[in-house]
Amino acid sequence: xxxxxxxxxxxxxxxxxxxxxxxxxxxxxxxxxxxxxxxxxxxxxxxxxxxxxxxxxxxxxxxxxxxxxxxxxxxxxxxxxxxxxxxxxxxxxxxxxxxxxxxxxxxxxxxxxxxxxxxxxxxxxxxxxxxxxxxxxxxxxxxxxxxxxxxxxxxxxxxxxxxxxxxxxxxx
Numbered sequence: 001x002x003x004x005x006x007x008x009x010x011x012x013x014x015x016x017x018x019x020x021x022x023x024x025x026x027x028x029x030x031x032x033x034x035x036x037x038x039x040x041x042x043x044x045x046x047x048x049x050x051x052x053x054x055x056x057x058x059x060x061x062x063x064x065x066x067x068x069x070x071x072x073x074x075x076x077x078x079x080x081x082x083x084x085x086x087x088x089x090x091x092x093x094x095x096x097x098x099x100x101x102x103x104x105x106x107x108x109x110x111x112x113x114x115x116x117x118x119x120x121x122x123x124x125x126x127x128x129x130x131x132x133x134x135x136x137x138x139x140x141x142x143x144x145x146x147x148x149x150x151x152x153x154x155x156x157x158x159x160x161x162x163x164x165x166x167x168x169x170x171x172x
Contacts, residue, residue, distance in 0.1 A: 022095040025138030025163040028125045036087035036146070037120035041075055046115055049079040062115075070112040077109035080119075080155050084146050088123060097164035099137060107157035113148065121146035126158070130165065137162050 050059030054076035057064035065073040113119065127141045139160050146155040
C-alpha cells in the first residue's frame with residue numbers, strides 16, 4: 001500500500017470514528033432504499049484494475065474488447081462489484097453500525113460495463129430480523145442493483161449484513 005492510500009484510509013477511519021453513526025439495525029425496515037452513484041468509469045480505471053487483478057485482453061485493450069462478445073474495453077465484473085461496494089459505502093454503510101457480512105447470496109453481471117459508462121443504482125432492504133443468538137445484532141438482507149446510463153442492469157446481487165442494534169429487548 002502506498003503512502004497516499006494509507007493516508008486516505010487513515011483519514012476516512014478518523015472521519016468515521018469521530019462522527020456518530022447514523023444507522024443502526026432499527027433503521028433498516030423492508031422497503032427502505034438508498035440511491036447509489038453516479039460514477040463514470042474511465043478507460044484508464046479499467047486498464048489499471050485489469051493490469052493488477054484481471055489481466056484478460058478484453059479488460060486491457062480496446063481492440064481486444066471490441067473483438068470480444070463484450071463489444072469494447074470492458075470492466076472486469078470484479079471491478080464492477082468493487083465500484084458497487086464503494087457506492088454502498090458512500091451512500092450509507094460507513095454511517096452504519098455494520099459488523100460485517102456472512103457472505104453474498106448471489107451476484108450476477110448482467111451487461112458489460114464499458115469505458116465511459118455512467119453507473120448509478122440502488123440498495124433495497126428485503127428483510128430484517130434480530131439475531132436470537134446475538135441479542136445486540138440484527139441481520140439485514142439487501143438487494144443491490146447497478147445500472148448504466150441506458151438504464152441497463154449491469155449488476156444485481158443480494159447479501160445480508162450484521163448490524164448492531166440500538167436497544168436489545170429485556171428478558172425478565
